[in-house]
Structure formats: C-alpha cells, structure tokens
Amino acid sequence: MTMTLHIDPTHLLRPDFIWGVATSAFQIEGAADEDGKGESIWDVFCRQPGAIADGSDGRIACDHVHRLDEDLDLIASLGVDAYRFSISWPRVQPQGWGPWSEEGLGFYERLVDGLLARGIRPFATLNHWDLPQVLQTQGGWMARDTAHRFVDYARGIQRCLGDRLASIATHNEPWVIAILGHEKGIFAPGLTSRAAAAQVNHHLLLSHGLALQALRADGASAPLGIVLNMSPQEPATDSPADRALARLQDGHGLRWYLDPLLRGRYPDDAWTDLGRDAPRMEATDLAAIAQPLDWLGINYYTRNVVSSAGPWDPVAHGLPVTDMGWEICPDSFHALLTRLHRDYALPPTFITENGGAFPDPVQADGLVHDQDRIDYLRTHIAAVVRAAQEGVPLAGYFVWSLMDNFEWASGYAKRFGIVHVDYATLARTPKASARAYRDALTRWRVGARA
Ligand code: IFM
Secondary structure, eight states: OOOOOOOOSGGGSOTTOEEEEEOOHHHHOOOTTSTTOOOBHHHHHHTSTTSSTTSOOSSSTTOGGGGHHHHHHHHHHTTOSEEEEEOOHHHHSTTSSSOOOHHHHHHHHHHHHHHHHTTOEEEEEEESSOOBHHHHHTTGGGSHHHHHHHHHHHHHHHHHHGGGOSEEEEEEOHHIIIIIIIISOSSTTOOOOHHHHHHHHHHHHHHHHHHHHHHHHTTOOSOEEEEEEOOOEEESSSOHHHHHHHHHHHIIIIIHHHHHHHHSSOOHHHHHHHGGGSOOOOTTHHHHHTOOOSEEEEEOOOOEEEOTTSOOOTGGGTOOBOTTSOBOOHHHHHHHHHHHHHHHOOOSEEEEEEOOOOOOOOOTTSOOOOHHHHHHHHHHHHHHHHHHHTTOOEEEEEEEOSBOOOOGGGTTSSOOOSEEEOTTTOOEEEOHHHHHHHHHHHHHHHHHTO
C-alpha cells in the first residue's frame, strides 16, 4: 500500500526541531586532485585491487565541487532547515599540517555562504574518514601526533568558517574508522590488527577532546559535538551465552565511546576483553576526552542480532532488509534512543544520519518511485517522535543521504539518496522520497507552529 510520509503528532517535537539532509566530502565531491588537493587514505585505498566492489573510486563521485550552485539549489528545493556535510582535510590542508590551500578553503566558504544565502544552516563535520595520506605514512590515527595535527586543523577551520557554522562535529563514526579500517581491513587504510584499532579508537577520542578544548579556548561560537554510529546489540535468544556476547559487543560498540565521552572512563568489560590489545594512554587522556558536549550525533541504520552460534542473517529469518542486507527495524531505533537517555542523560541529540539503500530502478516516466525508502523514513521518523515524547532530548534529524553517492567499499551500486544521480550524465533527479520529505516538513511546520 502506498503511504506518504507523516510526521505526527506534530507537537511532540520542539518547534525549533531541525530537519536536514546529509552527505560527506569523499562520497560526493570528486575533483580529487584539483587545485592542489592532497591525497586522502581513501584515494589510495580505492587503488587497491578488490578493495571496492565495483572497482570504482572517488575521483569524480557526484562532481559536487563543480556543481556547487546546482546542488545548493537542490538542497534548498527540499525545504530543509540544515545541511550536514564534511570538510575534506586534504583539500584544505594538503599535507595534513603546515600550509593551507586557499582554493580548498574557498570552496567551503562558497558552500557555507551559499547555504546561508538560502536560509539553510551549515552543520560541518571535520573528519568523515578521508585522512590526508601524508599523515597515514607517519602512522595515521595509530600515531598520537595525529591527534595534535587534528587539533591544528580544527582550529584552522574555525578561524576560517567558525562564525558562519551552525554546528561543528569533530569525527563521524570513530567505530568505523577504527574497526572497519584497522581491524577488519575492509575500509581505508585496510589494516587488520585489533591492537591498532584500539589505539586508533583512543586517539580519535583524544583528538576530539583536545579539539573541543582548543576550539573553546579560541572562542568557539558554533555548538560542538561528535557523531557516533550506534546499533543496539540484541541477543538472538535468551541463552546466557547470547546475552553475555551481546553485552560484550555493547561494550565494544556503544559504551566504548559513550562511557569516556560522558563518564570519563572506558567500560571495564570491553577493556578487559581487549587484554594486551588495550590502548596505551597517558594519565590525563580520559579527562581530556570527557569535555562537555554541546550536542551528540547518533547515526542509526539497523540493529545487530548477536548469536553465540555464529553470524545471524535477517534474511534467513524472513525479516525485511535494505539493499545493504541491513534489517529494517525502527522499534530498535526507539529502544536505542530511550535506553541511551536512561543510561547517560543525553545532551541535546541529533539523529545525524538515518536512511536506507534500495534498488531504486528508474521507471518508464524517468522517475524513481522509492516507496520502500518512504516507508523506511516514515517508520524511523515515527520512532524518533516516540522517543522525543518519552523525554529523549532530540533536537534534529538528517536523512542519509541528500543524493546517491560513493558508498565506500560498495562503490556506486548502493543508492542511499533521496535524489537520484545518473553516474553517466551526473544528472540529479529527486526521487519520490525527496518530494515526500519536503511535503512532510511543510505540513509539520504548519502544525508545529499553529
Ligand atoms: O554512507 C555511510 C556514511 O558515510 C556513514 N554512515 C553510514 C552511511 C551508510 O553506510
């Protein structure tokens, strides 16, 4: 059955609730080596045979750098309050330290000014995974020095753009950088060491805390936060083995970040489990990490069902999945939000990413009728509204993603956009979900402000 997108009942969200769309630099920008841009670890990783499913890379991506004005108009046409994007560190500081690129900074100035001119709030993320390759050759996030380089980079961005940004996030999804990039080897830089991943996790958190301290000392005006990917770890059965494993994975995946950020300590169970692979740290690190957060970002896509018998496949259990094979479960989203607030008393919290990849065939009329995505967004936004009603301090919601883009190791085959991108022509065509989102926001505003 066709159902449109309703955000209802309207009064359960604060009237200044922010609705947005999100992207990241490497996934959309292209212009990979123009204007003196340095290489990032993802430029290098894409050249490794077999690293990317379709053998693609980010050299052109959505060609956003060359289509900035068109994309700004596209964002405005959606009627959103805010646009979440990331800054490519090697575009603005090609070596990761030292000289800045005027052209690179100029691009982000045009982006930010173009958003403000259209009445859209710029939400910037400093690190959405594309570390300068020069820093990787010096140890990357395994090296403590990279945390200090990151602080310099953050200060430079604030000097240039800080007065115009509505929000600054330090990192996007440190778990992905550490675990997928350094333990499982399926994301850049492609390493396979549990000890390396643990050290990377620590340095990412440390750099976050040091950056917050430095930005505040410099007089930050934009609210400062960090974005975490969170999947509730749910035991497959009630057996003690499944429950214990789910609890441990909760320690590694959720509490590993929230405990140091909000409580100033690492969780005992995950720390003990790491044994000799636990990170090396200095005496003041935990205090540095636990800086007050102006806001927290949560990215939610799916739950993770944990079975001591081995990997658990939702398809084998007849459950609905997206094109990524990720189970569609909005109830777990609601449960996650209420549990996190119960356990941590969350600061103002944004859903900084939520969305789904679907096959999205272009129909005979030239359009994409992505009812499956509309249903995904409808049920997940309802979960957000329900959590807000129960007291979770939710301040905004961003759809992932504005447009189809480079989905990392999956290449261009997986489409998350509410705007379709034809990779042969780079034409952008809003999907049915884009119209549904815009219309839902219009209706919500009328109700919320009535
Ligand atoms: O595309 C990614 C994004 O870069 C980070 N969060 C998850 C999305 C979907 O996989």
